[in-house]
Amino acid sequence: MEHLEIRNLTKRFGAFVALDQVDLAVARGEFLVLLGPSGCGKTTLLRAIAGLERQDAGEIFHGGDEISQRSPALRDFGIVFQSYALFPNLTVADNVAYGLKSRKADRGVGRDGVRRRVAEMLDLVGLPGIEHKYPAQLSGGQQQRVALARALATAPDLLLLDEPLSALDAIERVRLRSEVRQLQTQLGVTTIMVTHDQEEALAMADRIVVMKSGRIQQVGAPRDIYRAPANDFVADFIGRGNLIEGAAAGARHVRMRNLTLRCAEPLAPGRSHRFYVRPEDICLYDTLDRCENSFYAQVQKHEFLGAYSLVTLHAHDLAEQPLVAQFSSNYLAGRPIAAGATLRIGIPPEHLRPMPEPA
């Protein structure tokens, strides 16, 4: 039995369809990330799971029980919002204890129990001893840690994170990112996080759900989604990529303009395919190197970005549109690349991946 199961969930705001018959299953203990551009329905899906938004159709099952019509208070989850949403008039301790004091079952633990639990939670998020401060006295990262402690204090069965890191500055974001993931692994709490940041999703998730226009585009482990995007949207949204058209000239060969390249995956001969090449998979060779799948290209633009360079190339024999390659600075080892220069580059057969075509 799935820990959380969503069936056929639909939500409309007027004429706008925020969720279009979404089906999703979440396993116990996994860290699931809902990823997509703004307006794709990821936040609406999270809020529907929380009960903060009521779906127009479809069901949600939590541990086998249908919770579709329950109020948020009767669903067993903790939630962290993008903007912390701590109670500004309450101390950190009262904020963390807020949920403990709401539940009748927890009233039995008494004052000492609550105090101990608060201290325990603050320890957990790495902020011991700040019980008596007010939210306004804390930095953004600290507030978000307190919000996390508040959400976890009731030991919920499900943790929902609504863009928890996007209000923080870049350094704090990366730091908290690994902290949250570590905490989740430690507690083993099933977690669903919403984000629009693909790097965040790749770094944190067990599985990523890519969404667009209220529909799920692809579900999979970060590596799979990156390596084998299910469609153009996913390919485009996760990382950069080049799309090259070609016709299969045999089971393992493809003809592109004036070039025939070998492809590691089997192809249907005669059919035309679109191939997906990640910029970092393009290799740079010596000018006279004649190895497999290599060809000449002219540098159109060179962007130096510190750790790596982005090079826009035009390979006349391969395709009409330019090709973007990414070379790490270490890989270039000081070789200068200037606009107008001609380079020998190549696409290793295993990195020339045909896109799945819609049937």
Next chain:
Amino acid sequence: MTRLAWSLPRLGEGRSTSERLGTGLLVGAALLLCAFLILPLGVLLLGSLFDEAGELSLVRFAEFASTPGMGRAVWNTIWVAVVVTVLTVPLAFLYAYAIQRACLPLRGVWRIVGLSALLGPSLVGAISFIQWFGTQGVLKSWLGEHSVYGPIGIIISTVYASFPHALMILVVALATADARLFEAAEALSASRWRKFVTVTLPSARYGLISAALVVFSYSVSEFGIPKVIGGNFPVLAVEVYVQVVGMHNFGRGAVVALLLLFPVLLAFLVDWRIQRKQQASLTARAVPYVPRPDWRRDLPLLAYCVLVSVAMLGVLGMAAYTSLVKFWPYNLELSLTHYRYGLAEAGVLDAYLNSLKIAGLTTLVGTPFIFLVAYLVEKNRSGPAWLRPLVQGAAALPMGVPGLVLGIGYILFFNHPSNPLNGLYHTLAIMVIANVVH
């Protein structure tokens, strides 16, 4: 290069001209506020500090303290104000809550009815309550053994009259709320009551304090209501009037006026301190709260709104009805006699036109003046550094000064034979100035 060098100093020159103009205007505003606000109040203060012979003494205060009944008046004023505040603020808060945080039909109507007491002067309520609960009142039996003339009448009339003032503040205080806090509380299984106590009340805290201070000040300085419905119940505001108008004892009037000023200024000071402490409770990330229909909350609140509205309209309606009746309460035949007689024959029409003239001129003169001062204080960075806060403080001062106190200050100041502005006394102009300042 030369052209650039040329244009730079000229640019600077242009700016300094406008700066000089700004400073001049600011000084002018400061002088006007001095003449028409600070000096009269100062004279009031001095008036209370000098005895008949012109010696500096506290004899007037001593005299005041020994006046029989004064202690009672002070005590009455305070406890009535406390009771009025305790009654009005929760009533207005619930009403504002119903308007802003529930899904009621006809929200605009409830709002207008709630503010309807502003339509008439404070006396309207008092007069109407006499007709409802007075000796010949329709609902006299509701009060049982108690008479409406006295503290009961003062309290209900003041509650009625100050309700819209509190309502306006609270409607604004409850206008914005952060939906995320409600969602966070909801997700943490907070009960309806707990959400109210931990989210709604704290976010409206400053509005509540502000409303309480306004109502308290209103009650302390209100003079019309106790005069009309107070019977023999002595309060300070009436005492000032008696001392100044009845007994021409300006010195003692000044003492009472100062006493009136004291709690009001105290309240004003508290409010000012709180305002400074108040942080932006709504950040840019806040999501505005939009109530969703929920009959368990909406129905009782709707009933409450209807109840309050009926009461409010009852008060207004009775006043309107009485004005149309031949001789209340003995001859209830409807007629326009009072309007004809009242307006044409008793000189009320003249008074009425004068009132309109004063109000009109106040608007015409006051609005540009206030706007200009506000503009100068906010936008003008020139002039001595101490000038702007001074003008700002002086401009805000009348908010806390009861009209009656200001009026007595004016009498003492402008009526003095050696005052060069003496000519203003007894004119329409001084009424307009007093209103603008206030």
